[in-house]
Amino acid sequence: MLYDLRHSDLRVRWLVTLLLATLGTSYLFGAWMVALYAGFSPRKVAETYGPAGEAVMAMQMPPDTTMVTERPVSTAEMGEEMHHVDRDLLVQDTHVHMPMYAVIAACLSVITLGLTVPRWAGLAIITLLFAAPWLDFAGMWLTKLASPRFAIVTLTGGWAMALGYGIVAALATYQMWWRKP
């Protein structure tokens, strides 16, 4: 263990607690945002990150000849933009979010270093913290470029992120404020 959160200065424990509370709040809003714009089912995620249009599953490759479909829509449907992330937006999203995810994973990993857990468990938690955003974005890119079936990878990444945070937050809070030697 590089340092011990249980015996750390009150200021360190307070900092970690506030950091975890702030991250937890942002994760809750993150989940809300996912519900608004992408959804929690593989189908919804595939619609958001896969090819555009109605025939999401069928239109993986450009057609041999240009195809036109027409369907009636209401003004409400035109106003309700279906949030679809195309390739250019995904480039921008990846560029913007990956550094932030790395910083969050690093912060949670630093907290993990102060936990009283076996070495292998520490390594596993740190791996989970960094694997989650990789899975998240790998899933988005694979959904876009390979097959909508990879939406499940994005969902796994999202849940892994929540799991990693949950483990660190629960262990840290317990060890800092309840479990004393």
Place this chain on the structure above:
Amino acid sequence: MKTLVFGAVTAVLLHITPTVVLVKRQDAVTRLLPGADQFAAREVHLSSTDSRRIHDAVGWEPPDGMVTFYVGKRQDQVTGALMFMRVDCQHGPLELAIGFDPSGTIRGVEVTKATVEMKPWVLDALRAGLTDAYRGLGLEQPPAGAERVKSKIGAMPGYMAELIDKGVMHAAAAYRLFYGRK
């Protein structure tokens, strides 16, 4: 620890600000397709050849290979068409609504979304009369709204005007090449 702080600051600086709605899509539809009471979404899935064609014409192609025209009708007569067009830049995305009348000239342009950072620049450009420059523009005419307002506004609003010109040019090319496809 220094690296962590540096990383956090860098990440914050690199972060694109959130998107804000400048004009609701429904309001843009009302303004750009006046009188229409029936609407249809015409989705054009482009072949590789057509994707290349529009790319050769204006240096842009729809990233997912699909263009959607919203067609407005009244008593089964087409009153016009509308496209939502996204333009990306390093400050984030802009969304435009471009309306066409049945003869194919541009009826009007609305900026429907921008980022928090870009909003004041866009509003400056709009206040200088940027979108007036697009009304009645033919499909073959290059949009020159930015040229028209640049002397009245600062550098960043001028840059926004150039981006809006670009979005209008992409929409006009898409309309010219694909709207009439069956």
